[in-house]
Amino acid sequence: MSFLAIILLPMIAGTVLSVMKIGESRKRHIGYVAVMAATDLLAIVQMVRGGSARVISFGENVTLYFSLDGYVILFMAMVMVMYTCVLFYAFEYMKMEEREEVFFAFYFISYGAMLGVCMCGNLVSMYLFFELATLSTVPLVLHEMTREAITAALKYLFYSVGGAFMGLLAVFFVYYYGSGTRDFVAGGFLDPALTAGHEKLLLAMIFIGIVGFGTKAGMYPMHGWLPAAHPLAPAPASALLSGIITKAGIMVVIRMIYFSVGADFLRGTWVQTAWMCLAMLTILMGSTMAFREKNLKKRLAYSSISQLSYLMLALSVLSAGGLTGGLLHLMQHAVSKGTLFLCAGVFIYKLHERGVNLKGIGKQMPVTVWCFMIASLSLVGIPPMGGFASKWYIAQAALGDGMGVLSYLPPIVLLISALLTAGYLFPVVVDAFFPGEEFDSASLKKCEPSALMTIPMILLCAVALLVGLFASPLANTFRAWAAGI
Numbered sequence: 001m002s003f004l005a006i007i008l009l010p011m012i013a014g015t016v017l018s019v020m021k022i023g024e025s026r027k028r029h030i031g032y033v034a035v036m037a038a039t040d041l042l043a044i045v046q047m048v049r050g051g052s053a054r055v056i057s058f059g060e061n062v063t064l065y066f067s068l069d070g071y072v073i074l075f076m077a078m079v080m081v082m083y084t085c086v087l088f089y090a091f092e093y094m095k096m097e098e099r100e101e102v103f104f105a106f107y108f109i110s111y112g113a114m115l116g117v118c119m120c121g122n123l124v125s126m127y128l129f130f131e132l133a134t135l136s137t138v139p140l141v142l143h144e145m146t147r148e149a150i151t152a153a154l155k156y157l158f159y160s161v162g163g164a165f166m167g168l169l170a171v172f173f174v175y176y177y178g179s180g181t182r183d184f185v186a187g188g189f190l191d192p193a194l195t196a197g198h199e200k201l202l203l204a205m206i207f208i209g210i211v212g213f214g215t216k217a218g219m220y221p222m223h224g225w226l227p228a229a230h231p232l233a234p235a236p237a238s239a240l241l242s243g244i245i246t247k248a249g250i251m252v253v254i255r256m257i258y259f260s261v262g263a264d265f266l267r268g269t270w271v272q273t274a275w276m277c278l279a280m281l282t283i284l285m286g287s288t289m290a291f292r293e294k295n296l297k298k299r300l301a302y303s304s305i306s307q308l309s310y311l312m313l314a315l316s317v318l319s320a321g322g323l324t325g326g327l328l329h330l331m332q333h334a335v336s337k338g339t340l341f342l343c344a345g346v347f348i349y350k351l352h353e354r355g356v357n358l359k360g361i362g363k364q365m366p367v368t369v370w371c372f373m374i375a376s377l378s379l380v381g382i383p384p385m386g387g388f389a390s391k392w393y394i395a396q397a398a399l400g401d402g403m404g405v406l407s408y409l410p411p412i413v414l415l416i417s418a419l420l421t422a423g424y425l426f427p428v429v430v431d432a433f434f435p436g437e438e439f440d441s442a443s444l445k446k447c448e449p450s451a452l453m454t455i456p457m458i459l460l461c462a463v464a465l466l467v468g469l470f471a472s473p474l475a476n477t478f479r480a481w482a483a484g485i
Helices: 002-019 025-049 070-096 100-119 123-141 147-176 199-214 225-229 235-245 247-261 270-292 296-316 320-351 366-380 386-399 405-433 451-469 471-484
Strands: 052-059 062-067
Touching: 002 025, 002 052, 002 100, 025 070, 025 100, 062 123, 070 100, 070 235, 070 247, 070 320, 070 451, 070 471, 100 123, 100 235, 100 247, 123 147, 123 235, 123 247, 147 199, 147 225, 147 247, 199 247, 199 270, 225 296, 235 247, 235 296, 235 320, 247 296, 247 320, 270 296, 270 405, 296 320, 296 386, 296 405, 320 366, 320 386, 320 451, 320 471, 366 386, 366 405, 366 451, 386 405, 386 451, 386 471, 451 471
Parallel strands: none
Antiparallel strands: 052 062
């Protein structure tokens, strides 16, 4: 029952605190911190203890099952880091928003749902929490309750539910052609005797599943919700959506391909080729659209479309090296993009500025702009930041996959995308620190936000740097995990 406690504690306690009539928001915030601390502590204890639990049976081989392995610990750690940092940031940012209690109620519900996605031991369990994560984050997008916010939230909902139904179709077929308990196992659980003669049908269903679950990660052609939702959601919600909630789709794809179907079943097929091509197309499309966008949060949203497809590209290589690069990129992108959205939130909160023309603000808020610059360096892939390490491993894996011209295209696409990323992020930093001689900066006064906002950004930047500095031991660990795929 400890697995359920980790999921239900933030959901129930966070909601109860939000609906209780507490006079001072400070007292409510203390309660939220206590809930977060208790949840994180329970999760850490469970990660140390390990184990598994089969909670409910819905039918033969269809169960609510939780299990821990290295992937679960990695995913949970990133979810905990992001949600904990964003919580303190949101205490300050949400002062400018109405209905703060509603925001935090769904914040904690989504936290429990994301922890559930991480801990699931089979596809059915994962699908249930995947859908719950979608439903609980829709209110975060429509929080402002404007016509535009409601439209963006509905778009997010329709895309996500449609993609999830596509994924569920794949789950049906994978379970039907599987054997045993259908729990996750390295190399998959497909039954060769059952799949014989039905390979074409199963491949088609798996591809539909990849595109469906890839909707959450903004992969073309199911990417339309992401640039609509991010600009209108509060900055803490945008940081979570881009930094970690979109990774739910990546988590499910990893579990479906590597631990249910098996990479060998897809290697060398049209599914691998189509998946890789869609990922590269999305990378270039997202980078190009971000380069042209003038709204900062929308620019970062298009950037997420591009950067998340780095993960899809890495996974489509179907090798231990590709999975290693993908996991490294998952870590660095979560904290780097989370930092950028938090910085954008500071610009909105302190300056009421949503565009990319931020001349001279480096003098007003140097800590925030430095955080923006460090996170940008990581996304572009400048050593020693984590983004360089992840892209290096992805490129190396692609070059060694033996797929002819498709072996050489990914490094080229990654390089072009890196140049475009530099083109849409670095000018913001340059204008902030070097506005030009004609710009009068003498009258500008420092307006750095409180420590509640700056410390989370600094911590996330530190993680992005640590991923780069310790990329080699991390890669060795991930490669050992991937040995059986």
